[in-house]
Amino acid sequence: MNNRAETLIPKIGVITDIRIDTPDVKTFRVLTPDGKKVFDHKPGQCAMLSIPGVGEAMFSITSSPTNLEYMEFSIKKCGCVTEWLHQAEVGQAVTIRGPYGRPFPVDDEFAGKDLLFIAGGIGLAPLRSVINYCRYYPKRYGKIDIVYGSRSMSDLVDYKEIVDEWVNDENVNVHLTIDREQEGWTGHVGFVPNYVKELAFDTNKTAVLCGPPIMIKFTLEGLSALGFDKTQIYTTMELRMKCGIGKCGRCNIGSKYVCKDGPVFRMDELDELPDEY
């Protein structure tokens, strides 16, 4: 018997709740078989979920560390493992290991700052953890602005929590937008990067971006035009992973591994790396 610790050997988790967020996004609640939280994490960290025989994949932990009861994962249907999960029912066991990666610097660089979260589509999932963490400790942070956009009303992930909780949080300003006019939608219409420019945020904020590469690219340009410095902007990355601990060799951008040196990077750090992501 090899008694050494081994991170590649997962734990068992059980799906105890499945919420349908959008036509292709579901949020899965995962607990240990005896109903406890599987492990603690920091905002922005990830976990490897697998279905034996189907595959293993890395997902951001969507729930906040301040949720002491369970973990949640908002997962878009787009590949083998995710399609399988979308067919799963409550009570289904999965394997889970982690937490992996460098979290958002909520205790140091974010402390005392006004925060601006900008997300597109499923890009809200990795930010939900840090948004709810910062909402939980309002005295540690300044004002929170959230710009969130999606293709349509029905593609807004976690819409219920946004309108029921975030909108009613006096410390939080929510700015929602959808790509095209839609019946029943009275909010803003237009792409996220343009909306960010229109909102003309004060440059004393720390910005956190997550979304499709094209959104990131144009939003960055918009923030730069407003006068934001790259040291004020953070993002969280995603590349193919197998081990989660910087050994299998595939999620590197230059000398950095997204699984362990990221997934959170500051924009000036990313600038030092080759443009290969």
Place this chain on the structure above:
Amino acid sequence: MRKLSLENLNLAFASIAAKYPLYLPQDNSAGDAEYKKWEQGAKWSDKTNTVKSPKDFFFPQTEDLMAFQVSGKSIDIIDTRKESEDFVVFGVRACDVKSFEVLDNVFLTEPADSYYASRREHGIIVSVACTRPLETCFCKAFSIDPSEPAGDVSCYKTDDSLYLSANTEKGEALLAVISEYTEEADDAAVSKQKESINKIMDRLPLASLTPASFGGGKTKEFFDAPEWKSLSEACLGCGTCTFVCPTCQCYDIKDFKTGSGVIRYRCWDSCMYSEFTKMSAGQPRTSQLERFRQRFMHKLVYYPENNNGLFSCVGCGRCLSRCPIHMNIVKVMKALGGKKDE
């Protein structure tokens, strides 16, 4: 220093094999050397090195990681790990011994890989100095001395004797097993051999190769070099270089359905393959140029950046003799400025 007459070599092998599984390079039917378990009558190959590196002993080409039983919605995880038994790898060259250090930096860095760690702790490495370095050898470029190999025991083979010197406790224990066949000796013959090996090394075609222009912090200098295009143009993406390379360590993890359960296994993978980084959301390295560049940037820039300047190449020369289109790290280093006096 102990001295073993080559006449008694087989008796010594038999004594070791009685206590530990003993692996040593032997010629196969194709005339190439490969590591095989010693059995009575086995002959230690005269070849300078094996086709595949000995990284297999610690990081096997495929290995089972764990098993699962799945029934209905429930899953059981079965930890199938076993503690490795002590074993001896005999006849490892200086370059390959150094490659274990390169692999250690990956697999033993926290969180350590328990599969690798178990084998590494139980493996006893007996190295041997290279009396006949090849035209494809360039270990000296990476500060490796082929006349002075590391390992638990270092050996030096002359015409009639094998000189042995233990470097670790594991090595001392191994020499104790064959002490009845060895006698104390001075190192005069070994010193003479070192001199002659170093003279040969200086005359080899790759003697002037140096990695001095590479290293950590040089990503921007080399990443967009125009030379990558012509260097990678003929690359077939076959991955042979990564499979014979002693320091390539990329792996894949996959599941295999056995019919009654699932085995999760690990196997070697290659950054030269198009699927290596492919995601449902996209592909960061779409061309062979990008994949080719990744392999050499990793060995010459990224790895040293993360490992105190140590390069992830040991100059064994396997990729030089095995690449079907005759591309290799030496050509890459020369094209990008890795040659002295030019």
